[in-house]
Amino acid sequence: MVKHKVLIDLFCGTGGFSHGWIQGGGGIAVSVDNWEDALKNHAFNHPDVPVLNLSLGGDLQETAETLLAYLATYCAAHGIEPEDLHFHLHGSPPCQAISTASHSRASADGYFMVQWFIDLVALMNPDSWSMENVVPVRKFLDSLPTPIPYVVANANDYGVAQKRKRVFAGEGWVLKPTNEGLTVQDVLPDLIGSTLEPAPYMAAKKRWTKLGLDKPFPTVTSCSPSQIRIVSRRRKAHEEPQSYTIDKPAHTITQVNHIVEEIDEDTEEITKRGFTLSEAATLQGWPDLQFAEGLYAKSKRVMVGNMVCPPIAKVMCESL
Ligand SMILES: C[S@@+](CC[C@H](N)C(=O)[O-])C[C@H]1O[C@@H](n2cnc3c(N)ncnc32)[C@H](O)[C@@H]1O
DSSP states (O other), X not given: OOOEEEEEEESOTTOHHXXXXXXXXXXXXXXXXXXXXXXXXXXXXXXXXXXXXXXOSSOHHHHHHHHHHHHHHHHHHHTOOGGGEEEEEEEOOOOGGGOTTOOSOOOTHHHHHHHHHHHHHHHHOOSEEEEEEOTTHHHHHHTSSSOOOEEEEEGGGGTOSBOOEEEEEEESOOOOOOSOOOOHHHHOTTOTTOOOSOOGGGTTOOOGGGTTXXXXXXOOOTTOGGGEEXXXXXXXXXXXXXXXXXXXXXXXOOSSOOEEEEEOTTTOOEEEEEXXXXXXXXXXXXXXXXXXXXXXXXXXXXXXXXXXXXXXXXXXXXXX
């Protein structure tokens, strides 16, 4: 008999991982975070999934007991016998402290939560488990006395129009690439012509080549993808911004919005705007993400920038 794949999703945010898991055919016993806005939005998108507001990182035994009670409740409600259960434990411990895509300074806290999650896995002994984090976490994982297997997955290899790289550590699954090489224009075909008001400083009709970017744009034609350039971010205050064109996958989507710049080839006027939340979610691989009433725009932007690309979680679930 095919086992029921049941997830407990820790540090779940708005549920990028949870969402992909459901798409992969799995069920969810509980999704946990300590950010009320994210849980509200998780519940809005997945009304059948229990969410728990709990500050993780405390007593391991107590946490395990709480989570196992949710698992038992789920199994009882769905008539799942122990021998028919495949229990998967996932965690995305906070990564800001060690992310290279963050301006915040490194602190020990990021590693504390990673270590705490690894200790919880050892205590709960799930049938399979996964931990998602930023690429620099490899140094920490490599330094552990007992090696932990991990892969670096590029979302663009899983049908996501973004070259987001994240570490997935854990056991019991494989991440086999599915649909490689999607570009921004594949998933956002209406971007050309969609920019709004010209920005005031652009009103002087400067060409992109005069904007100080290291890679000037080629000559544009009326239907060329090169009409649009997307500025992803300044890595450091004194560095030039990075940019990409829509015939490429997006740079990593974070809580700092990318700027879509469009040039009118006749007037040379440049208009620009940020990605809408829906566009950013689409580039994360969750095009129909919904937002609950009453959330601040900043909160929504953080949730979207934080999330695991659902197609990766889907592939993981399907591989079990
Ligand atoms: C990288 S995000 C998770 C993204 C999520 N896996 C997804 O796919 O959408 C990390 C999450 O950890 C949560 N978090 C940080 N510290 C926490 C703690 N001590 N207890 C519970 N959640 C925490 C944050 O609120 C944030 O939503």
